[in-house]
Amino acid sequence: MPTDALTGLVDRSAFRTRLETALAEWKPDTSGPAVLMVDLDRFKAVNDSLGHPAGDALLRIAAKRLRAAVRGTDLAARLGGDEFAVLLTAPVSPDAAAMVAARLVDLLARPYLVQGQAASVGASVGLAFAEPDCTTADALIGRADMAMYQAKGDGRGRVGFFSAALQQRADLRRQTEQELRAALPLGQLELFYQPQYDLNVGQLSGFEALLRWRHPLRGLVPPDDFIPIAEEIRLISSLGEWVLRTACAEAARWPGAMTVAVNVAAQQFESGRLVGIVEAALEAAGLPGPRLELEITESSLLNDPGGIVTTQLTALKAMGVAISLDDFGTGYSSLSQLRSFPFDRVKIDRSFVNDHAVVRAITAMGTSMGIRTTAEGVETAAQLENVRREGCHEVQGYLLGRPLPASAIPETIARLVGGTDLLKEDT
Amino acid sequence: MSTSADLVRLVYVSRNLVPPAEAEAAVQAILGASRRRNPAMGVTGALLFSEDCFAQSLEGPLPAVEALFEHIQMDARHDQVVLLEAGPISRRDFGDWSMAFAGHCSDAALCFEALVATPSESSSRVLDVLRGAVGRAKRVLA
Numbered sequence: 404m405p406t407d408a409l410t411g412l413v414d415r416s417a418f419r420t421r422l423e424t425a426l427a428e429w430k431p432d433t434s435g436p437a438v439l440m441v442d443l444d445r446f447k448a449v450n451d452s453l454g455h456p457a458g459d460a461l462l463r464i465a466a467k468r469l470r471a472a473v474r475g476t477d478l479a480a481r482l483g484g485d486e487f488a489v490l491l492t493a494p495v496s497p498d499a500a501a502m503v504a505a506r507l508v509d510l511l512a513r514p515y516l517v518q519g520q521a522a523s524v525g526a527s528v529g530l531a532f533a534e535p536d537c538t539t540a541d542a543l544i545g546r547a548d549m550a551m552y553q554a555k556g557d558g559r560g561r562v563g564f565f566s567a568a569l570q571q572r573a574d575l576r577r578q579t580e581q582e583l584r585a586a587l588p589l590g591q592l593e594l595f596y597q598p599q600y601d602l603n604v605g606q607l608s609g610f611e612a613l614l615r616w617r618h619p620l621r622g623l624v625p626p627d628d629f630i631p632i633a634e635e636i637r638l639i640s641s642l643g644e645w646v647l648r649t650a651c652a653e654a655a656r657w658p659g660a661m662t663v664a665v666n667v668a669a670q671q672f673e674s675g676r677l678v679g680i681v682e683a684a685l686e687a688a689g690l691p692g693p694r695l696e697l698e699i700t701e702s703s704l705l706n707d708p709g710g711i712v713t714t715q716l717t718a719l720k721a722m723g724v725a726i727s728l729d730d731f732g733t734g735y736s737s738l739s740q741l742r743s744f745p746f747d748r749v750k751i752d753r754s755f756v757n758d759h760a761v762v763r764a765i766t767a768m769g770t771s772m773g774i775r776t777t778a779e780g781v782e783t784a785a786q787l788e789n790v791r792r793e794g795c796h797e798v799q800g801y802l803l804g805r806p807l808p809a810s811a812i813p814e815t816i817a818r819l820v821g822g823t824d825l826l827k828e829d830t
Numbered sequence: 831m832s833t834s835a836d837l838v839r840l841v842y843v844s845r846n847l848v849p850p851a852e853a854e855a856a857v858q859a860i861l862g863a864s865r866r867r868n869p870a871m872g873v874t875g876a877l878l879f880s881e882d883c884f885a886q887s888l889e890g891p892l893p894a895v896e897a898l899f900e901h902i903q904m905d906a907r908h909d910q911v912v913l914l915e916a917g918p919i920s921r922r923d924f925g926d927w928s929m930a931f932a933g934h935c936s937d938a939a940l941c942f943e944a945l946v947a948t949p950s951e952s953s954s955r956v957l958d959v960l961r962g963a964v965g966r967a968k969r970v971l972a
Contacts, residue, residue: 521913
C-alpha cells in the first residue's frame, strides 16, 4: 500500500482505495464506517519558528499518536501537509467514534519534544458516518472535511460532527457565493445613502454610501449577510471599486456641496491600486476630492507591513479626500493607531451610543488631536442630546434618517437644507 | 553514566488522574517500569507525586529523552502535561537513579495549578524538591 514517506502512514490515494473497499462491504444496517478528518492547528507557527526539520519531526510524532489512538482495524493516513485522516471501520457506534475523535484532539494537543525543543499544536477533527445517501469515498471525505471546518470555525481544538443542518448551511453558503459573484454583472447591487448631520451648524452635511444587494428571490440582503462573504472570497475589491465609482457619480448630481462617505475594506489596499481607482472615480464623476470621504476600519491598519496602507492614505489625503476611522471602539482602539495617520474623523461605533463615558473619552481624545468625531447609531432624542453634550461634531442614525435609495437623495437634500427641527437646541 | 555533550534534561508536571485508592499501586508500577526500561536508554531521573499532580525530571541523551517523553505523554494515568524545562545540561542531578522516587508531596505550592501558573519558576522549584528528597534518601541509605 502506498505510504507517506515522512510518517509511514498510508497516503491519500491508499486511504481512498481502502475507504472505497470499506464502503463497498458496508451493510447499511450496521453503524460505520466513519471518517475522521484531522487538521493540526498552528502547525505553520512551528515550521516558522523552529524550522522545517522540527516541523517534520512533529508530524512524525503526531502520526504515531494518531496510530496509537485507533484500533488495529482502523486506518490512519496522512493526506498531505498537516492534514490527517482516520478510517474507522464498521462496526463503530457514534459514541465510540466521538470518543476516538475527542481522544485525538486531546492527544495531538499534548506538548511535543522535537530536536530538544518544546512545541505545541492543536487539532481540529471532523467526523462523518457513511449513510445511505453518502456511500462514496469522496462524499464521505467531503462530509468529514465540512465537519472539520466547522470545528475550526467554532474555535479549533474540538470535534465537529457532520449533520444535515451543516450540509444545508454549506449549500446555502456556496449558493450565496455563486450568486454574489454574479450580483454585480447582473445589476443587483445598489447604494443607499444615510444622512450625516453637523451638530455645530445644525445642518445636513453629507451621506454615507451603504451597499445593498437586491436579490431576485431574497429581496434586499442585509450587508452583514454578504459583505463578510465578499471579503472571504476576495470579491470585496471589485465591489468596492464599483461602490466608489457609483457613489462619486451619484454625489456629483446632488445639489450643493454635500459630502459622500464610502467604506473601504482592508483588501482594497492590497493591490496598491486604490489611489488610481479613487482618482479615476472622482475624475469620471467630476466630483472635487474634498467632497469624498473614505471610511476605513482599524483592521486595515493592524496589518500594514511596509506602511502600504498609510502611504496610500497619505496620497488620497493629498487629493483632498477626507479619511475617517470607522467603528472606533470595537477593535483595538489604540492611541497608536489614531496617531499612525492624520485622520480627519473618528466614527464612534453604534454600540457606545448610550455609554456617556466612552463617547466623552473618544470625543475629548479626538478634539485634542484635531480629529472630528461622529456618533453613529443615534436612534432617540435622548441619545442625540447626550452625544451633543459630550461634544461630538456629527451624528448619524435612524433618528435623523434611515439609509435611502439614490433616487430619494436630491429631494431629501432640498427638504433638509436649512436644518431639521430635531437639531434645534432646546432654548 | 555518561556525561556526554548531548545530555539534556526535561522537567514536566501533569495532572494526576489516578484515584487516591490506586495511587500507591500506580506509583509502584511507574517506578518499576522506569527502572526496567531506563538503564538501557541511558535515562536517569526523579519522580514526585502529589494528590493532583506528577512532576518528573528526565535526563539523558536527547533521542532517548524524546522517545521516553513521547511514551509518557500517551499514558492515560495523567493529562495536561506541561513542559517546564527542556534543554542541555552539563551533568546529571540523578545519575545514580534510573528513577528516584521523591515521594508523595503535600506542599500546597506543588499543586498542579500553582506549578503551571508560573512555569519558568516551577522548574527550579520542582528540581529543588526532587534534589532535596533524593539527597535525604541518599544520606539515609549511606
